[in-house]
Amino acid sequence: MPMTSVWEVMKLNLPVPVEKAFKQLESCGFCGYLVGGCVRDYLLATPPTDFDMTTDATPAEIIACFAGCRVVETGIRHGTVTVVIEEMAIEITTHRIEGEYSDSRHPDAVTFTRNLADDLARRDFTINAMAYHPQKGLIDLYGGAADLKKKIIxxxxxxxxxxxxxxxxxxxxxxxxxxxxxxxxxxxxxxxxxxxxxxxxxxxxxxxxxxxxxxxxxxxxxxxxxxxxxxxxxIPELLPAKNFDQMNPHHCYDVLTHTAVAMETLAPVPRLRWAMLFHDLGKPQTFTRDDAGVGHFKGHSKVSEAMARQRLTDLRISKNTVDQVCLLVKYHDTLIEADKTSVKRWLNRLTEPLFRDLIAIKRGDNLAQAPEYHGRLASLERLAALLDQVIAEKACFALKDLAVNGNDLIGLGIENGAEIGRILKQLLEGVIEEAYQNKKDILIEKAKEMHRC
CATH class of the missing domain: 1.10.110.30 (Hydrophobic Seed Protein)
Structure with a gap:
């Protein structure tokens, strides 16, 4: 598609709030440009989700220009304000020149300028250094559009x-x-x-x-x-995995290549990708060879889990995500029997979403092994089918699903909290094992027996 036709489409599809922002700036004697990621996304035929603008107006002039709108001074020191038009937030930043970066992150000083070229010169990559104006078209001083076509950064x-x-x-x-x-x-x-x-x-x-x-x-x-x-x-834990020969017939890749290949099989969900990234990183530390020269990695899951917890915690990843990732790493190579009782036990341990994640992790792990050892895939498919069946049947696998609760046991005269917990847990075990049905009258009788014991 010729570049001109791309921009014709872009012009026709600018959101109304963005068009209003352009017109409002012009009505106040200023000129605005779309800049950065939204311009790149339009050229890639990807609908932008954020719209950033740069302008020759100073921050004070931007605020005055949009006096009729909600304006948030999100980064006023660096020339950025957020203007909300019809519930769309648009970041508008004054053209600027940046000084030295003594901390390797932030400019020591920012100077506002009326020159768009000065602003584009400070940006990181050519594909992010393009600007667009509805009448002036694409301003591309560094060949960003060409680099998009060549697919280079x-x-x-x-x-x-x-x-x-x-x-x-x-x-x-x-x-x-x-x-x-x-x-x-x-x-x-x-x-x-x-x-x-x-x-x-x-x-x-x-x-x-x-x-x-x-x-x-x-x-x-x-x-x-x-x-x-x-x-x-x-992520220094990656380094020992690079080119680490597993010396095991189950594996056709070194540890890091196996990891990267396995990651590619998963949905682009951070907790899944993090779990797969770390699942085998404990292997170099636990590597041993038997008398036949075959490599083994006893306990690598535990080491990998500890690595994941420490690194992700250091990265300030949310505790909930860290806990989920660590459970997936911990159990990634645990054998799970493909029967309903086993499925219910794992649902009780992990919850349904995390158990589905674990099956996906196991599938990806197996797909990244030597092709002749892909036999586990059929078992994993059976496991996934049984999981669907258990969920469809609304089977009981958690305390909240039991037909009785703590109040019912208190009604039987059982007042000790620890005793109530013990009995409920034992009742759940029996229901999961299908030793008896999840019916209130049956469970009440069982609870009486357990209490007498």
């Missing part, structure tokens, strides 16, 4: 300077490569690898935000395998 101007200024740009570059399926331009890749040590100066929260997107990218496997040294600065 290239720094604006001198990539070494760009990366040295703001270390987070290095992870952003890898993230764009993973999400878009693009390759790093040679000099930009070199700049990232040479400066990656500066990532240690970046806050854990910002690193986690980039990594969550990176590991869910369609090209995550290639980035993990090609840029292990860079990622190893923020």
């Amino acid at each position: 290239r720094g604006v101007g001198d990539p070494h300077q760009r990366m040295a200024e703001d270390a987070l740009r290095m992870l952003r570059g890898l993230r764009f490569g993973a999400v878009l399926g693009f390759a790093l331009e040679a000099e930009t890749g070199t700049a990232i690898r040479q400066n990656c040590g500066q990532l240690r100066h970046i806050s854990a929260e910002r690193i986690a935000t980039e990594l969550n997107k990176l590991i869910c990218g369609k090209n995550a496997k290639a980035i993990i395998l090609e840029e292990t040294a860079v990622l190893g600065v923020v």
Whole structure:
């Protein structure tokens, strides 16, 4: 599709609030431009989710211009205000020039300018350094549109300077490569690898935000395998896994390649991708060889789980996500019998969503092993079918599903809390084992027997 037709489509499909923002700025004597990710997304025929603008108006002039709208001073020190038009939040930032970056993250000083070219020159990558105006069209001073066509990530101007200024740009570059399926331009890749040590100066929260997107990218496997040294600065557990020969007939890949291949089988959900990323990282620490020279990794799940908990906690990932990831890592190689009782036990242990995740992890793990050992897939399919059956039957597998509760036992004169808990747990065990039905009258009688014992 010719570039002009892309922009004709873009012009026709600008959201009404964005059109109003353009017109409002013009009515006040200023000029605004869409900039950054939304421009890139339009060129890629991907509907933008966020709309950022840059303008020759100062922050005070922007606020005055949009006096009739809700305006939030989100980053007023750096020239950014958020204008809410018809419930759409649009970030509008004054054109700016940035000074030195002494902390490898933030400019020491920001100078506002009326010149759009000055603003575009400070941006990270060419594909993010394009601007658009409905009448003026695409402003592309650094060949961003061409780089989109070539599917490369290239720094604006001198990539070494760009990366040295703001270390987070290095992870952003890898993230764009993973999400878009693009390759790093040679000099930009070199700049990232040479400066990656500066990532240690970046806050854990910002690193986690980039990594969550990176590991869910369609090209995550290639980035993990090609840029292990860079990622190893923020996830050092990856480094020993690189080229680690498993020396086991079940495996046709080294540990890290197996990990990356397995990740690619999963839905792009952070907890799934994190679990698969860490599931085997404990193998280098637990590696042993038997008399025949075959490699073994006894206890690697426990070591991998501990690694995942420590690293994800350090990255300030939410505790709920960390706990879920660690459960998946812990049980990823545990044998699960394909029968209904076993399914109910695992549902009680994990909940339905997490048990489905575990099956997906096991399936991906097996798919990334040597083809002749893919026999577990049929068993996993049976397990998934049984899970569907148990859920469809509304089978009891949790205390909340029991036909009796603590109040019922209190009604029987059982007042000790620990005793009530013990009996309820024992009743649930019997129902899961199908020793008796989940009916109130039956469970009441069983509870009486258990209490007398």
